[in-house]
Each structure stands twice: as structure tokens, then as C-alpha cells.
Amino acid sequence: MIKDPLKKLIKPPGFKENSDEIETRRWGIIHLFKPASDVFVLKYGASILSSLVAISGMSFHIHYRKFLKLGRIGFISGALPSILLPSAMTGLMQYHFVLTPLVTIQSAMCPTCFEIRSACIQVVGGVLAPILTTSSVALFTATIGRSTAMPRWQDFSYWLKFYKDLNKGIPRKAAYFSVMHMAASLVFVSFAVKSLAKVWDYEHGSRKLLQKKYRVEAPNEEQKPLYPLLSQTQEPVSGQNRF
Structure with missing residues (x-):
């Protein structure tokens, strides 16, 4: 399933390595795993989730710009x-807080915990952050470009009405995109766990083969002397006493 040069990535039993070495080795296996469709989610899952965030952000961006009549300004x-x-x-964040722990931590893995973590990251990055940044940037651009009449800061009641009209339809969009992002996160983590199970099965199988190989070949190796210098016999030089 993996190219022969990548056999070097499989370490023998009892080999000690830190978390960084484990992460580098397993990502190397994932990137060259065959068939590539088995690890497609591990390779491109974070990019797909970030693309969904861009789609939801674009929707909020268009909404605020359309209300404030910005047109092409900014x-x-x-x-x-x-x-x-x-x-x-x-x-x-999906890569560092979801994928990396999944790849590095093999034991005591809780898929539900990673699903909740991924969903929280996705909702915050795909709904809350775009709403805050888009509305702030749009209001700032409208104030500078004077595309629409802005209320005075002293008129608090008019600001409340203006803000209510500005965010009309946003709660419905936010709910829709939140459900979409949470569903995408659940699918992403579930498929990532299945893909990692295949990678770990290959790794465990290769380790067993290495262990079996070492057990068979170890008795056939030549026994080297413990003290090679003392075991060598030297011929005495003529004319010299052996003692």
C-alpha cells in the first residue's frame, strides 16, 4: 500500500521517539499512502472546512455591503x-488543534471530543468572526465613503433601530451556516478517524513484520567477541621471547 522507500518511516518495536518525530513520521506516511482516496480527508479536510468559512463570510460580506449601498467601495x-x-x-486551527492531535495521539482517543472541538472552531471562524468583522468593516467604509446616511452618535434610539435594520436576516443566516459548519465538522472528524485507522493498521502490521524478522534473524547473526583486541592471536616475532 505504501511505496518501498517509505518503509524507512516504520520504526522497529521498542524504538523511542518524541511527539515531533511521531508527527513528522506519520504525516510522511499519510502524504504517500496508497490509495490516496483513503487519506483524502486527512490531506484536504482542513482546506475544505476553510473554504466553507470563506463561503459563509462572503454571504455576510454581501449582505452588509448591500444594505449600506457600498457598491464597489472598499x-x-x-x-x-x-x-x-x-x-x-x-x-x-483545524490543522493544529484537531488533525495534529488525532495523528499524534493514538491511545485514549475520544472522537466525540474532537468533533466538539472541530465544531466549535468551525462555528466561531465561520459565523461569529465574519459577522463581527464584516459589520465593523462595512460600517467603517460607509462612514468614510458616505454611501448612506449614518445616525449621529448622540441619537441612541436611532442607532438601535439602524442596527436592527442592519442585521435583519442575519440570525437566520447564522443559524443556517452554524448547522452547516457543525455537520461538516462531524463528517470531517468521522472520516478522519476512519482514515487514521487504516494508517495505524498498516503501521502496526509493519511493526509486527519487523518484530518477526528480528526474532528470526537474530540467532543467525555472527556472535562478535566481547573484547576483540584480547581475542586476536598474534604470531611472536622471531628473536623475541613469548613471555
Whole structure:
């Protein structure tokens, strides 16, 4: 299932390694695992989840810009903190807080704990962060560009009405995207655990083969002397006494 050069990644029984070495070795196995479809979620799952965050962020971005009548004013500058930044941060957090512990920690693994962790990261990065950043950036752009009439800071009641109209339809979108992100996280973790089970089965099988190989070949190895210098016999030089 794995190319022959990657047999070096399988360590013999009793080999001690730290967490960084385990992570590097297992990611090396995952990236060259055959068939590649068995580890597709491990390779590209975090990228897919970050793409979903970008989709939800784009929806919120369009909503606020449409309400404030911004048009093309600050579209790219508003997309950076409201779409690209939450998407990139969510992908990195899914990789470091979900995938890396799954790959490194083999024993005492709780899939439900990782599902909850992944869902929380996805909802925060795909719903809460885009709403806060997009609304703030859109209001700031509308204030500078003067695309719509903004209430005065002293008129608190008008600000409440304006904020209510600004966020009209947002709770429904937030609920929809929250369900979508949580479902995607559950599917992602469940398939990741199944893929890791195949990787671990291969690793355990290879370790057993190595252990069996060592047990068979060990008695056939030549027994080296404990003190090689003392075991060598030297011919006495002519004219010299042996004693």
C-alpha cells in the first residue's frame, strides 16, 4: 500500500521517539499512502472546512455591503479581514488543534471530543468572526465613503433601530451556516478517524513484520567477541621471547 522507500518511516518495536518525530513520521506516511482516496480527508479536510468559512463570510460580506449601498467601495479591503482572515485562521486551527492531535495521539482517543472541538472552531471562524468583522468593516467604509446616511452618535434610539435594520436576516443566516459548519465538522472528524485507522493498521502490521524478522534473524547473526583486541592471536616475532 505504501511505496518501498517509505518503509524507512516504520520504526522497529521498542524504538523511542518524541511527539515531533511521531508527527513528522506519520504525516510522511499519510502524504504517500496508497490509495490516496483513503487519506483524502486527512490531506484536504482542513482546506475544505476553510473554504466553507470563506463561503459563509462572503454571504455576510454581501449582505452588509448591500444594505449600506457600498457598491464597489472598499470591496477588496473589506474582503481581507472578513473572508480571507477567518478562512485562513480556521484552516490553521483545524490543522493544529484537531488533525495534529488525532495523528499524534493514538491511545485514549475520544472522537466525540474532537468533533466538539472541530465544531466549535468551525462555528466561531465561520459565523461569529465574519459577522463581527464584516459589520465593523462595512460600517467603517460607509462612514468614510458616505454611501448612506449614518445616525449621529448622540441619537441612541436611532442607532438601535439602524442596527436592527442592519442585521435583519442575519440570525437566520447564522443559524443556517452554524448547522452547516457543525455537520461538516462531524463528517470531517468521522472520516478522519476512519482514515487514521487504516494508517495505524498498516503501521502496526509493519511493526509486527519487523518484530518477526528480528526474532528470526537474530540467532543467525555472527556472535562478535566481547573484547576483540584480547581475542586476536598474534604470531611472536622471531628473536623475541613469548613471555
